[in-house]
Amino acid sequence: xxxxxxxxxxxxxxxxxxxxxxxxxxxxxxGHSMAAPKTNIVEAAVATPDLSTLVTAVKAAGLVxxxxxxxxxxxxxxxxxxxGKLPAGTVETLVKPENKGxxxxxxxxxxxxxxxxxxAIAAAxxxxxxxxxxxxxxxxKLTASMYGDKLIVTDAKGGKxxxxxxxxxxxxxxxxxxDSVLMP
Numbered sequence: 001x002x003x004x005x006x007x008x009x010x011x012x013x014x015x016x017x018x019x020x021x022x023x024x025x026x027x028x029x030x031g032h033s034m035a036a037p038k039t040n041i042v043e044a045a046v047a048t049p050d051l052s053t054l055v056t057a058v059k060a061a062g063l064v065x066x067x068x069x070x071x072x073x074x075x076x077x078x079x080x081x082x083x084g085k086l087p088a089g090t091v092e093t094l095v096k097p098e099n100k101g102x103x104x105x106x107x108x109x110x111x112x113x114x115x116x117x118x119x120a121i122a123a124a125x126x127x128x129x130x131x132x133x134x135x136x137x138x139x140x141k142l143t144a145s146m147y148g149d150k151l152i153v154t155d156a157k158g159g160k161x162x163x164x165x166x167x168x169x170x171x172x173x174x175x176x177x178x179d180s181v182l183m184p
Contacts, residue, residue, distance in 0.1 A: 055096035060095040071172035
């Protein structure tokens, strides 16, 4: 089951970076385009050049079929630039067959079961007195908060990622494009 959830997380992330739909919130960032909601998360990610690193990782982890499944999933999809912030050689090492387990852990940490658009996350943050906890399909938690009008996602290690493009709806969930890779 973890493999399938990880696959879903990666596919969703890839789609999020690629898509811009009518309900998307572009927080001052441009250059993203996204397929219509008739596509699934994986199809959307593949069609998004800025998510090519995520797509490569999802394929290496064997998560394509999972993320193309009915879901629904909420994917926090890191852009190519987000992966570029990692230490040199990290991505190349993670996509090696012998590191598939670690890659799957990282990718599924970007996926939450269910559909959580920015309004649902904002409501949870408000009811949680400024913070909302989301459990990933990987099993660990992410913390969502607001900084002004920006949605911030904090990982288990305290790393912060800003949602650059929110609410990219696909037929099997929603993608939020983020500017940093989240680490369990």
